[in-house]
Amino acid sequence: MKNKKVFVSVFKRAWGTVYELFSKNGIFTVTIEIIPSKKILGKHYHKKSKEIEIVLDGSPLVNGQQSNPGDIFIWNPDDIHEYDNHNNNKEATILTISMPSFDINDEIFV
Secondary structure (H helix, E strand, C coil), rough: CCCCCCCCCCEEECCCEEEEEEEECCCEEEEEEEEEECEEEEEECCCCCCEEEHHHECEEEEEEEEEEEEEEEEECCCEEEEEEEECCCCCCCEEEEEEEEHHHCEEEEE
């Protein structure tokens, strides 16, 4: 049997792509965010969601600080954060757990 990639939803954004892997009744969502080289997921915050984010691959700047695979970031509602991958020649992959579930309208850029 071949391996299949199955996603609940895929969101194409100006800065990259969000793959929704799992969602539980509005309680939480697990996503993978791919930020291509030379792109920036700009400064933003969420009014409702808390996020736990793990850098899986790549080394984007996170709020101006170099990150590495395995680094974990916890963002509470209203915490401004940014993933800057514009100086890298490799895409960055971020695993995100959002609580409550990811809501594209709750991503507020500043």
